[in-house]
Amino acid sequence: MYGNIVATAAHCSPESGWKFAPAYSRGRHAPLGLWQVDKSWGDPRFPGERGGEDWRHDWKFVRLLPGPEGKSVQDAVGGGFTMPDRPLQFPSTMPDITVVGYPGGAGAPQRRCMTGATQPDGADGHRPIPPRTGYWQVKCAAFPGGASGSPFVSKMSADGTSGTLIGVLGGAGRGGGHTPDVSYASRFDPDAYSLFKMAEANQWSMGGGSTWQHAKHLASGEYTGDGKGDLIVVWSDGEVTLYVGDGNAGFTGERRLKAPNATWKHVTSITGGDFAGGNGSDVMVVWTDGEVSLHPDVNTAGFHREITLAKAGDATWKYARQIAGGNFGTAGHTTDLLVVWQDGEVSSYTQVGESGFGTEHQLLKPNDLWKKHATVVTAGDFTGGNNWDTMVRWSDGELTVYADTGAAGIGAERKLHGPDTTWTHATVMTAGSYDPNGWPDDLLVLWSDGEFDAYPRTGTGLGPEHRLVNPKA
Incomplete structure (x- = not known):
């Protein structure tokens, strides 16, 4: 999150007219207010984006209009993750990863702090993903479908308001493996950073x-x-x-x-x-x-x-x-x-x-x-x-x-x-x-x-x- 820019998976397809409700939970659908989607920036290599076909680029940056009292979503919620200006190269293991999302249609956000994110090991059995294919893999119990677009944050602060966004849950298998214990994220490359800068500048891509x-x-x-x-x-x-x-x-x-x-x-x-x-x-x-x-x-x-x-x-x-x-x-x-x-x-x-x-x-x-x-x-x-x-x-x-x-x-x-x-x-x-x-x-x-x-x-x-x-x- 950066001002009025939020990141998600491209296959979630947020479009103009949609609304974003931070801290959504059942019974309190919009405790902090609603922000309407203005426009979005997707990588053309992703299916549906100018004929793309590569799920490794399953990310999208979304610009929101000002919300209640004219505030940006960051002003209302606080914090904000930073974007790396260059990719983290293979081979690489990220020992300190936090993933936040709504797995299984949960009524409130569920946070899962990982021991580490690695290259896919091809061992989830149903849809094996070979190594060096542009994904992060994490193993965390009880993280089933519904968590697409969850941020992969490196070195998130204790209060959850800062860290480096290195990917979003998505890509291979729409982010999931054969079991709820395996999840994948499309790992950001230089074009992801460029898309983010375009969204930040409100520049058409x-x-x-x-x-x-x-x-x-x-x-x-x-x-x-x-x-x-x-x-x-x-x-x-x-x-x-x-x-x-x-x-x-x-x-x-x-x-x-x-x-x-x-x-x-x-x-x-x-x-x-x-x-x-x-x-x-x-x-x-x-x-x-x-x-x-x-x-x-x-x-x-x-x-x-x-x-x-x-x-x-x-x-x-x-x-x-x-x-x-x-x-x-x-x-x-x-x-x-x-x-x-x-x-x-x-x-x-x-x-x-x-x-x-x-x-x-x-x-x-x-x-x-x-x-x-x-x-x-x-x-x-x-x-x-x-x-x-x-x-x-x-x-x-x-x-x-x-x-x-x-x-x-x-x-x-x-x-x-x-x-x-x-x-x-x-x-x-x-x-x-x-x-x-x-x-x-x-x-x-x-x-x-x-x-x-x-x-x-x-x-x-x-x-x-x-x-x-x-x-x-």
Whole structure:
């Protein structure tokens, strides 16, 4: 418990509108008052949290609204456990553990002080849990079902008001073994600490790196009508989701636009832009079979129209490797398209619209440098010129901007940094207007370990790094 933050098991699924009654007991259901659940933060690796499937992450942090007399639950109850900022490593035995809960539907809290918490020994007979699997195991008589979400506290004080929270009862077997004498807890890892910090800051969570490793394509645009930059993500299973921008290089929520499906698994590249001239941003998609489709005015309600610009099997577009929308010479409007082809040729198309690709301009002839080493390409207005710029992450990790890309050529080369082994792990990039200056100079980078970062106000150098998603633990 920390201010208005409480911890429980994810499979208990506290939702908005639920209420928390500390010191609940039969006959005195809410002796200290009721606190309504505001929102919760769950690990995306847990089943049901963005398609997760791993019960080792059976935890959730819940933020409560102020209760009676406007007090936080900690003000009313007292005490508060601390959270470790790093996990306790295997092999490890915790000799001083206290577990508090309502086992067996008991009418009042029952405290069980353990001789120690250990790795699972696989000996409970019914659902053996092998060692080194991310759980704590405790053995305590008469601790049957109903105790899920009970805190595992290291070195709890005698008055029960302080200690270090290292896990919650849950995970394997929903927290229980074959007999009431064996219980399990999901042991906190660095992502649990990150979720706690998000709950503490009331920051919406985009999930963890294990989820974002499955993000394949990104498209920036303004899809909600509020003037703030938003993000469309295509996932490896064909799901398409929209992340709503908060205007401060972060996001406030997620909307599913398409459920997992076979069709959207076959995307080669996507980009946002205003090609159709409507009120909102559009999404252009190059498919693996060479089809190119334009989806005007995508919003939180989904995709509404599909305009085919190139048919499946098109002899040209099946060789398109990456596309990026922007303004490459058309008076400030994002109606143009940059294309990197498989042979290293780079083209721009100005005045793209519902009727076709407009006018093509060859910016670079086919060449081995771009063919073999231009690994990730995006576009934004990083240098403040008349046109947008092209950004390239090269195979050796170098990051380069080509200023004022236009019909006359790719633009003047400006190196943001030289070869860098870290940047060889940048797998997808997109740029848009995600912070208050309203300029499309904010770079988003997805890394191979699922880390997702924003670099707002990138210009002659990278903007300050703003972590959106922590890497996979």
